[in-house]
Amino acid sequence: MHDHLKQLATQWSEEFDNHLDDIADLRRTIHQNPCVSGEEQPTTDLMRNALGIDLEPIAGTGAIGRVGPQDGPAVGIRGELDALPVTEETGVGWSSTSEAMHACGHDAHLAALAGVVKAAKRLDLPFGLVPVLQPREETYPSGALDIAESGRLQAMDVRHVIGAHVHPAVPTGAVAAGSGFVNAAAGEISVTVTGKGGHGAYPHNGRDAAAPTAQIAVGMPEVVRRVADPMEPALVSIGTISVGQGAANVLPRTGRIFATVRSTNSAKNAQIAQAVETMAANVAAGYECEAEVSYRPGLPELVNAPILADRFGAYAGHLNLNNAETMRSMGADDFSFYGEICPSLMCFVGVADGSEMPSLHDPTFLPSEAALENVGKAMIAGYLAAADAILSE
Numbered sequence: 001m002h003d004h005l006k007q008l009a010t011q012w013s014e015e016f017d018n019h020l021d022d023i024a025d026l027r028r029t030i031h032q033n034p035c036v037s038g039e040e041q042p043t044t045d046l047m048r049n050a051l052g053i054d055l056e057p058i059a060g061t062g063a064i065g066r067v068g069p070q071d072g073p074a075v076g077i078r079g080e081l082d083a084l085p086v087t088e089e090t091g092v093g094w095s096s097t098s099e100a101m102h103a104c105g106h107d108a109h110l111a112a113l114a115g116v117v118k119a120a121k122r123l124d125l126p127f128g129l130v131p132v133l134q135p136r137e138e139t140y141p142s143g144a145l146d147i148a149e150s151g152r153l154q155a156m157d158v159r160h161v162i163g164a165h166v167h168p169a170v171p172t173g174a175v176a177a178g179s180g181f182v183n184a185a186a187g188e189i190s191v192t193v194t195g196k197g198g199h200g201a202y203p204h205n206g207r208d209a210a211a212p213t214a215q216i217a218v219g220m221p222e223v224v225r226r227v228a229d230p231m232e233p234a235l236v237s238i239g240t241i242s243v244g245q246g247a248a249n250v251l252p253r254t255g256r257i258f259a260t261v262r263s264t265n266s267a268k269n270a271q272i273a274q275a276v277e278t279m280a281a282n283v284a285a286g287y288e289c290e291a292e293v294s295y296r297p298g299l300p301e302l303v304n305a306p307i308l309a310d311r312f313g314a315y316a317g318h319l320n321l322n323n324a325e326t327m328r329s330m331g332a333d334d335f336s337f338y339g340e341i342c343p344s345l346m347c348f349v350g351v352a353d354g355s356e357m358p359s360l361h362d363p364t365f366l367p368s369e370a371a372l373e374n375v376g377k378a379m380i381a382g383y384l385a386a387a388d389a390i391l392s393e
């Protein structure tokens with residue numbers, strides 16, 4: 001830990017604490033007025049008011065700004081703007097007023113980021129701080145990809161990007177920011193099986209798609225086993241199967257499977273998709289049907305840069321956060337696109353409180369107000385770890 005960065009940590013955290021009441025209000029306002037992916041402008045406007053700095057639009061409804069030194073290296077801190085199409089069931093007085101909900105904690109991330117930036121305005125930062133208000137984290141096309149490809153971060157000399165995400169598997173007061181692989185590379189496989197319809201009483205005259213669709217679905221995990229080394233995680237999970245339109249006596253002409261594929265890298269996902277295509281075509285052919293497989297690569301794997309992860313713990317500890325064991329999962333986050341343009345760090349901030357916590361995206365998921373403080377401190381520790389890394393470059 002650099003002495004002056006350690007001192008800055010203390011000042012920053014004191015300034016940040018002065019904003020805890022405003023950011024709790026801001027969080028409730030954002031929570032009550034959620035905007036789904038691609039429609040985040042009202043949330044961006046709320047953030048613009050709260051931050052009180054100039055922001056330029058980016059990636060449609062997103063925005064980006066800069067505090068501290070206006071030239072030289074900078075550190076980005078990402079806050080996601082979007083809510084989910086989930087109907088809230090938390091029962092709190094500031095529940096969503098629409099059919100959308102902040103069920104992934106992005107309201108808490110945004111409010112914490114506002115507190116971090118407001119506090120930073122009163123400090124003498126060594127490097128620029130770039131708040132990145134990112135749209136479309138929850139859908140394709142990814143907002144992070146658009147921001148990474150816009151070249152704005154590179155033009156602002158952003159050397160590292162920090163993300164913080166609440167997580168119900170980590171205890172409150174702790175943060176998991178270990179180095180290396182932390183989230184999966186994810187893609188989507190879509191299979192369409194086509195045969196010949198007809199009457200259920202005369203199956204020999206048709207070529208129904210039901211049986212091959214079912215066989216292909218059951219065969220997909222077996223394909224993974226034949227492509228991926230069992231010592232490296234990889235999976236296919238089917239989210240949708242459809243065949244037939246509700247009748248008992250109609251031979252279905254088409255079947256469809258829609259699945260997510262996840263592993264430790266995008267090339268492996270493409271290889272699994274290719275093997276699914278070969279298997280599906282051959283199974284379908286065995287039933288005198290045809291199968292068409294398409295693959296959409298989604299997100300690259302999320303890798304925490306060791307130069308940041310190795311420095312993060314000391315600053316987090318200084319800010320009274322406990323360092324939890326590294327959290328690795330087959331979840332995916334488009335934050336990984338920032339890692340493709342510069343060494344970046346995602347911190348999973350604990351919100352578990354000892355009771356059985358609903359998962360992210362659940363209609364009852366609602367991190368407590370303590371999350372705002374801990375997310376903010378994780379963001380500060382992330383900035384300081386990045387500043388420390390820049391000083392050592």
Ligand SMILES: [Zn+2]
Nearest residue numbers: 104105106165
């Ligand atoms: Zn999220």
